Amino acid sequence: MKNYPKYLTFSNRNNVPSVLNQAFPLPDSNTDKRYFPKNNLLYSNFNSIEYERKFEIAQFFIFLKETIEVEHFLVIPAIANLNRLNFYIPNKAKEDLYKIATDEAFHAEQSLTYLNSLKLQFQINLEDDKLPPKFIQKLELQKLNHTYEQIKELLPIIFGIITETRISIELGRFAKNTQLESSVREICLSHALDEVVHSSQFQALGEWLWEQMDDKIKQLVSASFIDALFYRNMPDLDALNLCFSFASNLPIEDSKKIILQSYTVEFVIAEMLEICEPTIKYLLKNKMVSQTQIDNRITIERDLLKNNFFNI
Numbered sequence: 466m467k468n469y470p471k472y473l474t475f476s477n478r479n480n481v482p483s484v485l486n487q488a489f490p491l492p493d494s495n496t497d498k499r500y501f502p503k504n505n506l507l508y509s510n511f512n513s514i515e516y517e518r519k520f521e522i523a524q525f526f527i528f529l530k531e532t533i534e535v536e537h538f539l540v541i542p543a544i545a546n547l548n549r550l551n552f553y554i555p556n557k558a559k560e561d562l563y564k565i566a567t568d569e570a571f572h573a574e575q576s577l578t579y580l581n582s583l584k585l586q587f588q589i590n591l592e593d594d595k596l597p598p599k600f601i602q603k604l605e606l607q608k609l610n611h612t613y614e615q616i617k618e619l620l621p622i623i624f625g626i627i628t629e630t631r632i633s634i635e636l637g638r639f640a641k642n643t644q645l646e647s648s649v650r651e652i653c654l655s656h657a658l659d660e661v662v663h664s665s666q667f668q669a670l671g672e673w674l675w676e677q678m679d680d681k682i683k684q685l686v687s688a689s690f691i692d693a694l695f696y697r698n699m700p701d702l703d704a705l706n707l708c709f710s711f712a713s714n715l716p717i718e719d720s721k722k723i724i725l726q727s728y729t730v731e732f733v734i735a736e737m738l739e740i741c742e743p744t745i746k747y748l749l750k751n752k753m754v755s756q757t758q759i760d761n762r763i764t765i766e767r768d769l770l771k772n773n774f775f776n777i
């Protein structure tokens with residue numbers, strides 16, 4: 466590849482990043498609209514509006530917590546790590562990538578402010594509040610895996626690509642959902658618009674670096690893409706159970722039994738594949754992973770689910 470791949474910027478989209486506005490709405494306690502998309506599988510278990518509402522608010526609370534972690538522990542470190550890479554990146558591309566760190570710090574601040582307000586207004590009290598989300602814990606462990614010693618400096622970029630190719634689609638779905646509270650839709654829309662630019666820049670960076678790798682490095686990067694893809698995107702059923710237990714006041718084990726009446730292993734796998742569809746498309750298009758690698762990993766994940774959450 467002679468030229469750096471084309472990518473989107475705020476100026477060529479005639480837009481400014483949301484950090485420049487510094488304005489965003491807070492939750493409205495006088496609305497009966499949803500704070501999280503309706504859960505069609507668990508819907509029949511809610512015997513009151515308050516119960517369902519508490520569940521959805523807890524889910525959005527977790528979503529915001531995860532957003533903060535993604536920004537501070539995945540995306541900003543990916544940008545910070547660009548200088549440590551043994552790969553050439555053109556100045557202009559790197560300067561544009563540096564702007565992402567500013568945007569992400571604002572997204573984290575916005576999420577924290579909204580989350581604090583939700584917590585106060587709706588008395589959200591979830592266990593394990595201080596622990597990082599499961600996927601962050603898994604990705605942190607991946608960094609310690611000796612298999613990837615040789616590509617240690619590339620791992621933050623790989624995590625960045627994995628997370629940035631999924632997020633604008635995910636936020637866009639929230640923004641389009643008319644059942645959701647307007648402040649939820651608004652913060653998700655401004656964030657989604659920023660993420661369209663980020664996703665494009667991370668995709669360009671990934672293609673550029675991939676072209677410069679030899680086959681041995683490519684093989685390691687490919688395996689680490691698969692690991693990170695599944696760590697980042699497998700639905701966190703324990704977090705779902707935590708929200709359900711909080712909303713229903715049921716002990717965690719009883720709450721899990723109810724979830725298991727509706728959820729299946731196949732549903733969880735399908736949900737995972739839907740959320741990371743854009744990431745998979747990107748990885749396959751650039752031959753960074755193969756369909757066989759994905760299929761083989763699904764078989765493993767299916768067994769893990771059967772032996773863990775679905776094993777009672």
Ligand SMILES: [Fe+2]
Pocket residue numbers: 536568569572656660
């Ligand atoms: Fe962000």
Ligand SMILES: [Fe+2]
Pocket residue numbers: 540565569629659660663664
């Ligand atoms: Fe981003």
